[in-house]
Amino acid sequence: xxxxxxxxxxxxxxxxxxxxxxxxxxxxxxxxxxxxxxxxxxxxxxxxxxxxxxxxxxxxxxxxxxxxxxxxxxxxxxxxxxxxxxxxxxxxxxxxxxxxxxxxxxxxxxxxxxxxxxxxxxxx
Numbered sequence: 063x064x065x066x067x068x069x070x071x072x073x074x075x076x077x078x079x080x081x082x083x084x085x086x087x088x089x090x091x092x093x094x095x096x097x098x099x100x101x102x103x104x105x106x107x108x109x110x111x112x113x114x115x116x117x118x119x120x121x122x123x124x125x126x127x128x129x130x131x132x133x134x135x136x137x138x139x140x141x142x143x144x145x146x147x148x149x150x151x152x153x154x155x156x157x158x159x160x161x162x163x164x165x166x167x168x169x170x171x172x173x174x175x176x177x178x179x180x181x182x183x184x185x186x
Contacts, residue, residue, distance in 0.1 A: 064088040066177030068158045073183045074148055082143040084158030084177060091115060095161040096141040098132065100154035101179070107157070111143060126152075148184050155179035 070082040084096065095114050101107040110123045111132040120132050131144040141158060158177045163170065 064160060064162065064175040066158050066160060066175060068156065068177045068180040071156060071180030071182045073185060076148060076150060076184055076186045078148050078184075079144070079146045080148065080182060082145070082156055082158075082180060082182075084141045084143075086139045086141065086158075086160060089160060089162055089175075091139040092136055094163065096132075096134065097159045097161060097174075098141075098143045099157045099159060100152075100182075101157070102151075102154040105154075108154075112161075113141060145182070148182075150184050150186055153182055153184040155181050 065087045067085045068082060070080065072080060074080050092115050095112055097109060097112040099107050099109050108123060110126050111130060112121045113132045113134055115134065122130060129145065129147045132141065134141045145152065157179045160175045162175060163172045
């Protein structure tokens with residue numbers, strides 16, 4: 063079974079830093095795309111970063127570009143989100159997800175799997 067375990071959330075002051083971790087299991091970690099989303103109260107879930115494990119390419123939402131960095135440790139099947147220069151608007155529940163594409167004789171099946179969220183609170 064695909065499992066994603068996010069951790070590392072907490073309370074941080076404006077301008078501070080925090081590192082989130084997402085431990086993955088149950089799929090070929092090195093072949094898929096791992097993502098970070100966040101959802102603030104009353105707002106839609108927002109995709110903020112992704113990393114393609116095949117080629118290492120990364121992407122960021124404009125709202126976090128230059129402040130957040132996604133990385134991975136293949137030996138640990140873990141993806142990280144280093145967050146710096148945190149702002150009040152970064153406060154949200156952060157979710158990791160795996161966008162898994164399975165190619166077989168039966169065809170191509172793509173699905174996104176979610177981990178539980180981890181809460182980030184930014185105090186001013």
